[in-house]
Amino acid sequence: MLGKMGLRPFSIYEINDLTKGEPDSPRIVSFKMRPKDGQGFNFVPGMFSSLFLNPSDKLFRSYSIASSPTDDHMEFMIELINGRFTSQLAKLKEGDEIFISEPRGAFIYEPNGVHGDLFLAAGIGIAPFFSMLRYVKNRNMKRNIYLFYSVKHKEDIVNLSELEEYKGLGLNIVFTVTRDPENAFWKGEHGRINMQMIQNHVTDFVSRTIYLCGGIKFVKDIVEELKAKGIKDDEIKRDIWGE
Ligand SMILES: Cc1cc2nc3c(=O)[nH]c(=O)nc-3n(C[C@H](O)[C@H](O)[C@H](O)COP(=O)(O)OP(=O)(O)OC[C@H]3O[C@@H](n4cnc5c(N)ncnc54)[C@H](O)[C@@H]3O)c2cc1C
Incomplete structure (x- = not known):
């Protein structure tokens, strides 16, 4: 594990555009990845991780995890707005490496209530x-x-x-x-x-x-x-x- 945020290297194996829409539509792209160390990952649906292109970078952004903890991969759905970080994400290709923090956050799904x-x-x-x-x-x-x-x-x-x-x-x-x-x-x-x-x-x-x-x-x-x-x-x- 790297550093305080528990960064781990992941390999991106699939990148897909999720929207095609009108000229004023958002460009939302799915990034699917698996940990390079072959270990699993624990999180509760609703949590987010921070993404780094390089573990020594100060630049990172947080993204909600879109995959389920029961999946064998992590997926993030990211709106590419051409900002400081998303302009870098837009250049990524399948096979590239990315570093992900331990999942965290208080927005978690607790499917306990009987009322739905x-x-x-x-x-x-x-x-x-x-x-x-x-x-x-x-x-x-x-x-x-x-x-x-x-x-x-x-x-x-x-x-x-x-x-x-x-x-x-x-x-x-x-x-x-x-x-x-x-x-x-x-x-x-x-x-x-x-x-x-x-x-x-x-x-x-x-x-x-x-x-x-x-x-x-x-x-x-x-x-x-x-x-x-x-x-x-x-x-x-x-x-x-x-x-
Ligand atoms: C807990 C958490 C979870 C998040 N999860 C997701 C997620 O799942 N998917 C996701 O896409 N983002 C998510 N975000 C937002 C993400 O972290 C970044 O803020 C976002 O990707 C912009 O980063 P950037 O460096 O490209 O933009 P920056 O360089 O930081 O620029 C952001 C600036 O761009 C402008 N801006 C903001 N939104 C838009 C827009 N839609 N179009 C044009 N300009 C805009 C604003 O002026 C804003 O100040 C999440 C944020 C948090 C805190």
Whole structure:
């Protein structure tokens, strides 16, 4: 292990574009990797790791783990925004090495409640929910889950066919598009996720465990609305990334 963060070298074996969409769509890329030391890795769905291109670098960024702890690999879903770190990630090729910290974080999936879960994801905020859903599937768990997932355009939905597959396991999904015009063929919602939209679909939302992930404005607005409905602040699990 390298350094305080417990960095380990991983080998990237697959890189895939997950979105193709409109010119104003995000470019989200999946990076799949395996540890070079052949050892396993422990984490709880929802956690993140920090990625380093070189263990001696000061430059690193944190990313939610999108794979399940039951998988034999780690996957990260990363929006390439051409920033300091993502511009470097964009140059990576299959076979390249990358260094990953010990997984950590308090945003963890605890599938204990009898009343089910409510997952609220905006854009790339969907990444940790893939870890949770894959875990539920791999462990053959029966969970009553509602997922609200907002994207700019319908083409920006990540792994649509995989999400559709989870419907058979008890997943209800409400997709909402924020930039597409009204369209007779679109069966989902329009606009940002808000309390009214949630209530229209999930009458028992108060009794569910609520998990939120997305930009700061999205999370702050929804938390305020949930609190106004009597849900206690410390009962809302959230992961906020920057803007
Ligand atoms: C716990 C945690 C988990 C995270 N998980 C993920 C994840 O799973 N996937 C993921 O993609 N990111 C995730 N992030 C965000 C990630 O850590 C980086 O902040 C992000 O990749 C940008 O890094 P950068 O160095 O390329 O950008 P920087 O050089 O740091 O620049 C960031 C700046 O870019 C601008 N910016 C921010 N978002 C956008 C945007 N969408 N388009 C254009 N400009 C923008 C803002 O001005 C911001 O200040 C996570 C963050 C945290 C803290």
